[in-house]
Amino acid sequence: MKDFKKITLTWIIIILFLIIIIVLYNRMDNQYTEPGEDAPIPSELHPIVEENKVILLDRATDINIDLVITEGMRSFSRQNKLYNQGRSGTGNIVTYAKAGESYHNYGLAIDYALRNSDGKIIWDIHYDGNNNGKADWFEVAQVAKELGFEWGGDFKDFKDYPHLQMTFDLSINQLQRGLRPVIEEADQ
Ligand SMILES: [Zn+2]
Structure with missing residues (x-):
């Protein structure tokens, strides 16, 4: 029973850790996605x-x-x-x-x-x-x-x-x- 609790706790910590990493990664990704990205090449002078x-x-x-x-x-x-x-x-x-x-x-x-x-x-x-x-x-x-x-x-x-x-x-x-x-x- 004590082992079961330990394993459960370990898994919870691992999953929380993964969630934090995913959230941080998405934040970073957004930082480099600037507005206007993938805009088409203009065909005439600005x-x-x-x-x-x-x-x-x-x-x-x-x-x-x-x-x-x-x-x-x-x-x-x-x-x-x-x-x-x-x-x-x-x-x-x-x-x-x-x-x-x-x-x-x-x-x-x-x-x-x-x-x-x-x-x-x-x-x-x-x-x-x-x-x-x-x-x-x-x-x-x-x-x-x-x-x-x-x-x-x-x-x-x-x-x-x-x-x-x-x-x-x-x-x-x-x-x-x-x-x-x-x-x-x-x-x-
Ligand atoms: Zn020129």
Whole structure:
């Protein structure tokens, strides 16, 4: 009888212990399940990026800079094609990002260039088409930064002068896991 009580007590302790472990495990799991996970890949620029792209074009026009947006939303397959360029394919290396590793793949980045007086698209960062003594390229970067873009010319490792992005404090890793920027509805 005494043995039976001991065995029962032991089992109760084991079962309670298991329940505690299961509860703790679920709690931990929830901690890493963030809202927006498994969200689909967007098919166009994020509305806030799109809005600021238009403002940037307007502001450039205001200061007599002929600005061209050469790239925006970029699909995974196009990203891989670009990645292969200069690696398994011909040409120069143009990106260090594979599919899913660029803010372009989530509609959060744009690239720009300039159009010169002959109507040609140029990537000359020293060009001063509006003749104000300042390189147009840097003037655009400055305006873009005021609008909230991060400029690739400020990157430490790999300078990406045409590149502008809005990360909304999300890392590529988080975007790959399915997190997306939250669009806050403004009360108007
Ligand atoms: Zn870019």
